[in-house]
Amino acid sequence: MLLAARTMEKTTAAAMTLQAGGLDVQPLELDITNEGHIAAAVAFVNSNFGKLDILVNNAGIMVEAVDWAQNTTIGIAQGVLRKTFDTNFFGTVAVTEAFLPLLLKAPAARIVNVSSIMGSLFFHAKPDSPIYDSKPFAYDSSKSALNAFTIHLAHALKDTAVKVNSAHPGWVKTEMGGEGALLEISEGATTSVELALLEADGASGGYFHLGKPLPW
Numbered sequence: 001m002l003l004a005a006r007t008m009e010k011t012t013a014a015a016m017t018l019q020a021g022g023l024d025v026q027p028l029e030l031d032i033t034n035e036g037h038i039a040a041a042v043a044f045v046n047s048n049f050g051k052l053d054i055l056v057n058n059a060g061i062m063v064e065a066v067d068w069a070q071n072t073t074i075g076i077a078q079g080v081l082r083k084t085f086d087t088n089f090f091g092t093v094a095v096t097e098a099f100l101p102l103l104l105k106a107p108a109a110r111i112v113n114v115s116s117i118m119g120s121l122f123f124h125a126k127p128d129s130p131i132y133d134s135k136p137f138a139y140d141s142s143k144s145a146l147n148a149f150t151i152h153l154a155h156a157l158k159d160t161a162v163k164v165n166s167a168h169p170g171w172v173k174t175e176m177g178g179e180g181a182l183l184e185i186s187e188g189a190t191t192s193v194e195l196a197l198l199e200a201d202g203a204s205g206g207y208f209h210l211g212k213p214l215p216w
């Protein structure tokens with residue numbers, strides 16, 4: 001198993017923690033907005049494994065100063081939009097496209113795009129939905145765009161064994177989710193793990209939270 005993070009220091013420290021728990025984890029330096037890192041990561045996987053079975057696109061940022069109860073749309077800085085999309089959309093697309101040849105070499109690869117319920121246009125448009133009054137525009141629209149990538153890539157791969165899905169982890173106690181979140185980190189990982197281990201008859205081109213489909 002490979003564990004990627006933006007710097008070698010971070011990924012080595014995280015890998016050591018998991019190794020201490022008995023897991024076979026190797027650190028990989030990968031800032032998903034860095035073309036050189038992406039090319040080096042693909043070359044590393046190619047020369048060491050010759051294929052990639054599972055790609056979990058977990059990296060994501062929320063740069064708007066939030067208060068989740070705000071609508072940041074009017075007057076949003078172009079820089080905020082571009083920075084958010086660089087990671088949440090363009091970086092994720094670039095990494096996935098770069099690894100696609102190795103994913104196609106695996107017998108039945110799985111791609112998990114870690115999205116968010118905040119990317120759901122259905123829930124944003126519905127006045128009685130739990131996210132109706134929570135509108136960080138850059139973050140939300142970047143996750144909607146990521147969901148579009150899931151649907152389009154799944155269609156492009158529909159005649160292969162590769163499955164691509166979007167995951168909503170839930171509100172999780174991470175740096176982004178904060179202390180007040182409902183789920184522990186292990187619970188937040190459940191949806192990604194389920195989608196990473198889908199059987200041959202599992203879904204592709206879907207959007208899920210804990211086994212249940214979400215409306216786009």
Ligand SMILES: NC(=O)c1ccc[n+]([C@@H]2O[C@H](COP(=O)([O-])OP(=O)(O)OC[C@H]3O[C@@H](n4cnc5c(N)ncnc54)[C@H](OP(=O)(O)O)[C@@H]3O)[C@@H](O)[C@H]2O)c1
Pocket residue numbers: 005006007010030031032033057058059060061087091114115116117168169170171172173174175176177178181
């Ligand atoms: N927490 C929630 O409640 C929640 C809810 C819905 C969806 N999500 C999604 O779940 C995913 C994980 O979020 P989280 O809650 O764990 O957030 P987090 O605590 O802020 O962690 C995000 C991780 O992404 C990494 N990252 C950011 N930019 C990157 C880049 N350019 N290249 C590589 N790695 C990068 C960060 O690395 P550094 O440590 O170097 O900054 C950090 O490790 C995200 O996609 C997020 O949008 C989270």
